[in-house]
Amino acid sequence: MVETMPRQQRKKERTRELIRDTALELFAAQGFRDTTISAIAERADVAVRTVTLHFPAKEDLLFADDPFSFASLTDWLAAKPAGTPTLDALRDWMATTMRDLDATGASAEVWRRRGLRSQLIVADEDLRGRARAAYYRYEQVIAAGVAADLGLAADALAPRLAGITVITGLRELYETAEAQPTGGRGNAASDPEQLLALVDRVLDYARAGLERLTA
Structure with a gap:
């Protein structure tokens, strides 16, 4: 089998994953604010400097390595076939991921x-604020795509409302459907197909609003 990543890089990735996962477990057990970088380093059996090299701020440990990243979305939208509506491409991106x-x-x-x-x-006001601020650029790229679909300016009301509606709706899914006790069945956090069905409801809501605004 041909190795696709040098050994040193694989080791670095494993260390990063260990630190990230250790931090999440400690955050869940002790709370985000009460967990120190030193405690994370000790539990992961690495130096404090190793933690900060991978994650310069404690918040980075929480927000890192999401497969539904902004870069992934923008790459997907840039490569979508001509004529594919942005909201359809967004749905395809989530399903493919x-x-x-x-x-x-x-x-x-x-x-x-x-x-x-x-x-x-959900449990921390400052973290909620940071998470919501991070969604702004997602709103912008969706609005720009919808505007191009409709032949409108990127700052026109309809595409901007569509971007806000979609991303707010997906954020609400994240803060409600996914914010459930882990390990069980019966909620979207444990059933990606169920989550995708909820995504479809958000997109249908946004499409209905666009149709009304642009009729």
Whole structure:
């Protein structure tokens, strides 16, 4: 089998994953504010400097390595076939990301981490503010795509409302459907297909609003 990543890089990635996962477990057990970088380093059996090299701020430990990243979304939208509506491409991106996680066998662990993270964010006002601020650029790229679909200016009301509606709706799914106790069945955090069905409801709501505004 041909190695796709040098040994040193694989070791670095494993260390990063260990630190991230250790931090999440400590955050869940002790609370975000009461968990120190030193405690994370000690539990992971690494130096404090190793933690800060990978994650310069404690908040970075919480928000890092999301498969639904902004870079992934922008790359997907840039490569979408001509004529594909932005909201359809967004749905395809989410579905493909979920399928790719299943294909690698990482799905269960990713959803478990996202469930833990969502509970921590919902419980802390400062973390909620940071998470919501991070969504702004997602709103902008969706609005720009919808505007291009409709032949409107990027700052026109309809595409901007569409971007806000979609991203706010997805954020609410993250803070409600995914913010459930982990490990069980019956909620979207443990069932990606159920989560995707909720995503479809958000997108349908946004499409209905666009249709009304642009009729």
